[in-house]
Amino acid sequence: MTTEPAIRVKDLRKEYPGRDGPVHAVAGVDLEIPPGECFGLLGPNGAGKTTTVEILEGLNRPTSGEVEVLGRRWDVEPTAIRERIGVTLQETRFPDKETVRELLTVFRSFYSHGLTVDGAMARVSLESKANALIEQLSGGQQQRLAVAVGLIGDPEILFLDEPTTGLDPQSRRQLWDVILDLRGRGRTVLLTTHYMDEAERLCDRVAVIDQGKIIALGSPAELIAKLGGEHVVEFGVEGEPIDPATFAALDSVLAARAEADGYSLTVGEPHRAIPALLDALDEVGRPLARLTTRHVSLEDVFVALTGRRLRDDEIEEPAVGGRNGRRWGRKARAAR
Structure with missing residues (x-):
């Protein structure tokens, strides 16, 4: 060839x-x-x-x-x-x-x-x-x-x-x-x-x-690896919105962002991040409405790089760096 x-x-x-x-x-x-x-x-x-x-x-x-x-x-x-x-x-x-x-x-x-x-x-x-x-x-x-x-x-x-x-x-x-x-x-x-x-x-x-x-x-594997975490924890809470910076410093959390229907955390170890998240929500008296976990995908890479999802026009908040100081995402803006 x-x-x-x-x-x-x-x-x-x-x-x-x-x-x-x-x-x-x-x-x-x-x-x-x-x-x-x-x-x-x-x-x-x-x-x-x-x-x-x-x-x-x-x-x-x-x-x-x-x-x-x-x-x-x-x-x-x-x-x-x-x-x-x-x-x-x-x-x-x-x-x-x-x-x-x-x-x-x-x-x-x-x-x-x-x-x-x-x-x-x-x-x-x-x-x-x-x-x-x-x-x-x-x-x-x-x-x-x-x-x-x-x-x-x-x-x-x-x-x-x-x-x-x-x-x-x-x-x-x-x-x-x-x-x-x-x-x-x-x-x-x-x-x-x-x-x-x-x-x-x-x-x-x-x-x-x-x-x-x-x-x-x-x-795809190389770009996914650059996020630094292998898992995403997505959750919602009842009541008024919470600043995602509240979750950025939790154990094993690498980045936190607010999304249209809740929050998304990029984490290294879910078994450490989830208990820390539940404790943080208990401290502020906010019940958990839902929670799911999944592996990091190329979609997460795209959101981190551009500040928005590929297939919608909603405004995405920039990610907030976690314990290791990472900061992914750009200034929030609407998709053109």
Whole structure:
């Protein structure tokens, strides 16, 4: 396998004119993705991830910076790049009265080489729907058809922009199997997603992008380890809100934050943190309304880095450092 990056980006920038001056959608992104990697790009709406992906796909032009896809540049060899990549957009509309086989036959004609129509259908488990009209397909089946269109040219890189948004759990899992199959075949996949469990399950590495810049990069396990704790304790109390700083100094607590429906503690050892929490609530006379524990996830990393969750627009309070002095999270702000 070649050691040349499948994707290389250096100081990528994209500006749009705005009423109060230029809007920096992408503000200096540097990135290298090796061949055969499933790479996840995570970020809230307006963070710059879709603009970045559109530039890599050749659908948008950068204001400045260097972009190479499979060692080629869009301004020099666009046709050569298109022959070797596949794209699945966030939303795709196909003619309702066309069959699955007819649609894939049309797209196969655009490539000098690639999969057979039957082979593309088999990759996404749509063989039984070959002669069905597109309007007769379920939402999950239509999304798998969109992936089949991206695969028909047997691409070396497949771009998937939020491919499972809005799908039911079974349809999501079916698409996961398609992506894992591609990864097993040594193909490069660049995936944007709003689902943290999806990124953890599928991606070798992820980049968190916010305000047009990459603010974290690494494997899901590496990013999770940087939080310093292995567990999260989530709880609610009855009555008026409590300052999360009250909990930050408790035994084994590394960080504490207020959330929309309660509080979240990142802890090293739950068996030490939970008794300390119960004692603290007894001291202030506040009954515990609920309590759950779970392992730290990529979602917690995202909240710690950006101050908000990936899939909602609610304001998140910044985390307060615990006994070891850690401080994660940014100034509370509403998602754009």
